[in-house]
Structures are given as C-alpha cells and as structure tokens.
Amino acid sequence: MKARIIQCLALVALVCAAAAVCGCTGTNDPGAQVEDKVAWNLTLTDGTQEKVLTFDEVKALPAWEGYGYAVSTVGIKYGPYTVKGVPLTTLFEQIGGFETGDQVGISAPDGYYWVFDDEQVAGKGFVTFDEDLKEKTSPDLTLVLAYEFNGTAVPEGDGGPLRIVVGTDDPGTITEGSAWVKWVDTIEVERS
Numbered sequence: 001m002k003a004r005i006i007q008c009l010a011l012v013a014l015v016c017a018a019a020a021v022c023g024c025t026g027t028n029d030p031g032a033q034v035e036d037k038v039a040w041n042l043t044l045t046d047g048t049q050e051k052v053l054t055f056d057e058v059k060a061l062p063a064w065e066g067y068g069y070a071v072s073t074v075g076i077k078y079g080p081y082t083v084k085g086v087p088l089t090t091l092f093e094q095i096g097g098f099e100t101g102d103q104v105g106i107s108a109p110d111g112y113y114w115v116f117d118d119e120q121v122a123g124k125g126f127v128t129f130d131e132d133l134k135e136k137t138s139p140d141l142t143l144v145l146a147y148e149f150n151g152t153a154v155p156e157g158d159g160g161p162l163r164i165v166v167g168t169d170d171p172g173t174i175t176e177g178s179a180w181v182k183w184v185d186t187i188e189v190e191r192s
Contacts, residue, residue: 101192
C-alpha cells in the first residue's frame with residue numbers, strides 16, 4: 001500500500017512537471033511573460049474626499065501615449081522614452097475635477113513633494129529644451145502619471161511603478177526633470 005502511494009505521488013509530480021514544461025499552466029503564447037501583480041495604491045484627495053485606486057485600476061483608466069524626455073539639474077538627460085500613462089486631468093475626474101486657480105501636490109513615500117499650478121496642469125508654463133539643451137518654444141505638453149516606458153513597466157529604479165512625466169508628441173522636446181516625481185503615491189488637489 002505504501003509503495004502504491006509513493007508511485008501515485010511520483011506520477012502526479014511527473015504530470016505537473018510535464019504540464020509546466022509544455023506551457024499548460026500559463027498563457028498560450030510561449031514567448032509571453034507573466035506579469036506580477038503590482039501592490040501599489042494611489043490616493044487621490046481634495047481635502048474633503050479621498051479615493052484610493054489600485055495600480056490595476058489606474059491602468060484601466062483611459063491612457064495617453066507619447067514621449068517624455070527630461071534633464072536633471074546637473075544636465076544629465078533621461079530619455080527619450082515612449083510613455084504610456086494616465087493624464088492627471090483624467091485622474092482629477094475621480095475627485096470632482098480641476099478648476100482655474102486650483103493647484104495639485106504630488107508626493108512620494110520618500111518625502112519628495114511637487115506642486116503644479118493650473119497653468120502647468122493645462123500644459124503651459126514649462127521651460128523646454130531641444131536635444132542640445134537650448135531653450136525652445138514649448139509644444140503642447142501633458143502631465144501624465146506614467147506606468148510604462150518604452151513598452152514595459154516603469155522600473156522601480158526609474159521611479160516606478162507610477163511616475164509623473166511632462167509628456168509631448170515630440171520625442172525631441174526635453175523638460176526639467178525636477179517635476180518628474182518618482183514613486184507617486186498621493187495626488188492632492190488644493191481648491192482655490
């Protein structure tokens with residue numbers, strides 16, 4: 001009897017191993033990678049109401065796609081990236097919108113905090129540069145809560161899973177990187 005139980009367990013282990021090797025336990029695409037669930041929440045608030053979205057709920061909102069290219073305060077360029085994320089204005093709809101005179105504070109768990117005024121939320125009032133870091137006339141800009149760079153998740157080392165990007169349709173437009181808040185966990189609208 002004991003030998004029979006051992007044979008059955010060995011057979012079950014063999015079948016499970018074969019199923020895993022053959023791809024029977026995952027996707028039908030052998031080249032596809034299984035994404036891990038991202039355990040990250042985003043808090044949206046305006047001081048009177050609060051809404052918490054999971055990472056998956058953020059990704060389910062209407063997406064913006066374009067480019068992001070930044071320069072640090074010491075002149076190091078980051079990008080250009082193809083960017084996918086959610087416009088801040090779309091996120092504001094979750095807590096009653098955003099009006100002229102309002103401001104928004106973006107914060108991260110490391111204590112970094114950045115404030116955008118209503119002009120910047122509308123894509124105006126930013127200094128922009130060409131690839132030689134010469135100031136240039138600003139094209140249309142969009143503040144985006146990015147979750148993808150170059151078709152993959154924003155790496156943690158680059159500020160993922162959620163990072164602010166000053167986005168554009170022009171891959172050669174560079175913006176100041178100090179506004180690109182990393183590891184965003186709270187967006188707070190301050191009503192005028």
